[in-house]
Every structure is written in structure tokens, then in C-alpha cells.
Amino acid sequence: MPRVRELEVFRLPLPFGRRSESLLVKLTDHGGMTGWGEAISPAPKTWSRLEETLAALLIGVDWEHPDGVASGDSAVDMACWDLWTRMRGVPLAEAIGGTRTSLMATVRLTPDLSVESLVSRVNQQICAGYGHVTLDVRPGWDVEPVRAVRQAYPALTLAVDCGNAYTDLGQLVALDAYGLEVIERPFAATEVYTHAALQDEVAAAVAVEVSSTAELDDYLALRAARVLLLRPSSFVSLSDARRAHDRAAAAGWDIQCAGGQGAGLSRAATVAVASLPGCTLPCDVTQPPKQNQIVxxxxxxxxxxxxxxxxxxxxxxxxxxxxxRRLARESFHA
Known part of the structure; x- marks a missing residue:
């Protein structure tokens, strides 16, 4: 039974924007075993809340399972899972029900200065071994680049990520002519009916990203998509992410796991979740910038x-x- 004797929390700046950062939690039990967790760009109040409440919640308190620690914070939950599984000598993937030993990956390509340059980058990734490519598209950068890539590589498995940037069906229906496997996050997450209308119009599977099982249930009820884009760091606990996986899989949906930022811990948890049996699509853990990796x-x-x-x-x-410790912007110890 774990009993934490000390904890440390770190704020680590990330190279993804001025306000982007990771919050990392280290838990140490009385035997010296440690567990680590990470949250990406946490809410502004998270730091002060953890500093005020984390010690009382964890230090000297016995708990039998990570689900028994009601922290409401994904970094703390991950650290509890890491500590709990290390104490038992089992991998996290195995502990949460994972069955895969390796995962196919997609590579994500952002918009480029020209269509020709984008096609060249796709070629580089194919030569590097990728058989699945996800193109980031936005209004004004969509049909033309997708057409060019499809013409250059007729057999390539291709998806697009719309970044919730669209408001109508027009351009997205046009994209469907190019044999896409998935259209990810086409509209704002609240536009459930618009997602449903698009899924009725296109052969590609529409993928939606949610942060709770309640949000997922709304999409399932309307059959508003066929793919769950599962980002474990968006859920308050790994058990909640697993429940979302179970519901989507039971409904016959495909699942893609994503988590490409951070210092490495969140990405490692994404890999563990992606090993679950329902995660049938290539995962999105594109190779990260090395300067902030601590794993x-x-x-x-x-x-x-x-x-x-x-x-x-x-x-x-x-x-x-x-x-x-060299990279951390701020830390506290209890």
C-alpha cells in the first residue's frame, strides 16, 4: 500500500508558445520508490491549488489504488499510477489493460510555405518509414495541398486535422474526394449536430476529441462521428480515459491516441493508453523537440x-x- 513521504512539483517551460508549460509531479514513498506525472499547459490556478492542497492530500496517507486519490489533477493521477505500478513491478500499459507491444504511428505535418514544399516533406516522412500521414489543414489551406499530396502518393493512407477551425461543411465535403481515412476535429467541440451532418455526407470517418465521457455520450447518441481522438492528458485520470476508450470501442468506433507535446512523461502515458485493444488507428506521438525532454x-x-x-x-x-531542475522555471517541495 503506497504511502507518500515527500513530493515535489515543477513548472517547466515548453517551446510551443510563450505561455506553454508542463507541470510535473514527483512522489516518493517511504521505501524511496518514486512516481512521476505531467500535465500540459495546466489551468492558471492549478499551481497555487496544488501548493495549497497536495501535501494534505497525499503525504502520510495510505491508498490502495490510484483511483482512490481524488486529486482532480491529471499530473497527480499519473504520478500515482507510476508509483503504484513501479511498486508492483508491472508496466503501466499492462496495468490499465494494454495488449499491444508496438504501435503504428502517424506523422503530423503543419502548413507549409508552398504546396511543393509540403509534398517534399511528405516524401521525406515516407522515406523515413511512415505509412500514415496527417496533414494540418485550415480554411484557405485545405483542398489544394491535400489534392497535391494525393496525386503524388495515390496509395498513401492520409488523414487531415482541421483544428476545430471550420464552420460549414463545404470545403470538408470537397476534401472527401481525395480518399481520406479520417477528418479530425472539423468543428468546435460543442457543434455535435454539425459533426453529425458532416459524417452523413462523407465517406471518411469524422474524429472528435472530448475530455469527458459525458461529452462522448452526446456524440455517440447522435452517431456524430466514427473515431474518438483520445488525448489522455485531457482527462482528469487515466481511468477516465480508459472509460472513454471502452465506450467508444463498444459503440464500434475506431480510436486514435494523441499526445505529442510536453517533457516526455505525458507522451509515455499516451503510449500506454494507445496499447489498449480498441486503439485501432496509428497513434500521434510525433518525435518531440529534444531540448525539453527529461526522459x-x-x-x-x-x-x-x-x-x-x-x-x-x-x-x-x-x-x-x-x-x-536546470530547466524548471519554479518548484516547491513538501
Missing amino acids: TPIVGANAGVVAVPLTQPGLGHDIDETRL
């Missing part, structure tokens, strides 16, 4: 394949604490 080995794809660490307990990666 070894770095979590990412090699020739389009991501290994699931099943020979080490917990998240399956070592933490470079010296590097973390």
Missing part, C-alpha cells in the same frame, strides 16, 4: 513504429532530474 529513452517513433515499454515497470522511462 530516457525519448518517447517517439522509429520508422513509423512506437515501442510499448513492457520490460520496465511504471511509465517505463528514466527521469533526468538534473536536467529537469
Whole structure:
């Protein structure tokens, strides 16, 4: 039974924007075992709330399972899972019900200065071993680049991520002519009926991203999509993410796991969730910028394949604490 004797929390700036950061939690039990968790760009009040409440919630308190720690924070939940599974000597993927030993990966390509440059980048990724490519599209950068990539690579498995940027069906229905596998996040998450209308119009599967099972239920009720874009860091706990997986899989949906930012811990948890049996589509854990990575080995794809660490307990990666402390913007210890 875990009993935390000390904890540390770190704020780590990320190279994705001026306000982008990770919040990292380290838990240490009385035997010296540690567990780590990470939240990406947490809410502004999260830091002060954790500083005020985390010690009382965890230090010296016995708990039998991570679900028994009602922190309401994804970083704390992940750290509890990491500690709990390390104490039992089992990998996180196995503990949550994962069955896969390796994962196919998609590579995500952002808009480019020209269509020709984008096609060249697609070629580089195909040569690097990727068989699945996701293009970021936006109004004004959609039909032309997708057409060019499809003409250059007729057999390539291709998806688009719309970043919730569209408001009507027109351009998205036009994209469907180019043999897309998935149209991700076409509209604002609240536009459930618009998603349903699009899914009725296109052969491609519409993918939606939610942060709770209640949101997912709204989409399931209307058959408003056929793919769940499952980002574990968006849920308050890994158990909640697993429940969303179970509901989507039971409804016959495909599932794609995503989590490409951060210092490596959140990405490692994404890989564990992506090993669940219902995660049938290539995962999105594109190789991260190395300057902010604190885990070894770095979590990412090699020739389009991501290994699931099943020979080490917990998240399956070592933490470079010296590097973390050097990069951290702020920290507290209790």
C-alpha cells in the first residue's frame, strides 16, 4: 500500500508558445520508490491549488489504488499510477489493460510555405518509414495541398486535422474526394449536430476529441462521428480515459491516441493508453523537440513504429532530474 513521504512539483517551460508549460509531479514513498506525472499547459490556478492542497492530500496517507486519490489533477493521477505500478513491478500499459507491444504511428505535418514544399516533406516522412500521414489543414489551406499530396502518393493512407477551425461543411465535403481515412476535429467541440451532418455526407470517418465521457455520450447518441481522438492528458485520470476508450470501442468506433507535446512523461502515458485493444488507428506521438525532454529513452517513433515499454515497470522511462531542475522555471517541495 503506497504511502507518500515527500513530493515535489515543477513548472517547466515548453517551446510551443510563450505561455506553454508542463507541470510535473514527483512522489516518493517511504521505501524511496518514486512516481512521476505531467500535465500540459495546466489551468492558471492549478499551481497555487496544488501548493495549497497536495501535501494534505497525499503525504502520510495510505491508498490502495490510484483511483482512490481524488486529486482532480491529471499530473497527480499519473504520478500515482507510476508509483503504484513501479511498486508492483508491472508496466503501466499492462496495468490499465494494454495488449499491444508496438504501435503504428502517424506523422503530423503543419502548413507549409508552398504546396511543393509540403509534398517534399511528405516524401521525406515516407522515406523515413511512415505509412500514415496527417496533414494540418485550415480554411484557405485545405483542398489544394491535400489534392497535391494525393496525386503524388495515390496509395498513401492520409488523414487531415482541421483544428476545430471550420464552420460549414463545404470545403470538408470537397476534401472527401481525395480518399481520406479520417477528418479530425472539423468543428468546435460543442457543434455535435454539425459533426453529425458532416459524417452523413462523407465517406471518411469524422474524429472528435472530448475530455469527458459525458461529452462522448452526446456524440455517440447522435452517431456524430466514427473515431474518438483520445488525448489522455485531457482527462482528469487515466481511468477516465480508459472509460472513454471502452465506450467508444463498444459503440464500434475506431480510436486514435494523441499526445505529442510536453517533457516526455505525458507522451509515455499516451503510449500506454494507445496499447489498449480498441486503439485501432496509428497513434500521434510525433518525435518531440529534444531540448525539453527529461526522459530516457525519448518517447517517439522509429520508422513509423512506437515501442510499448513492457520490460520496465511504471511509465517505463528514466527521469533526468538534473536536467529537469536546470530547466524548471519554479518548484516547491513538501
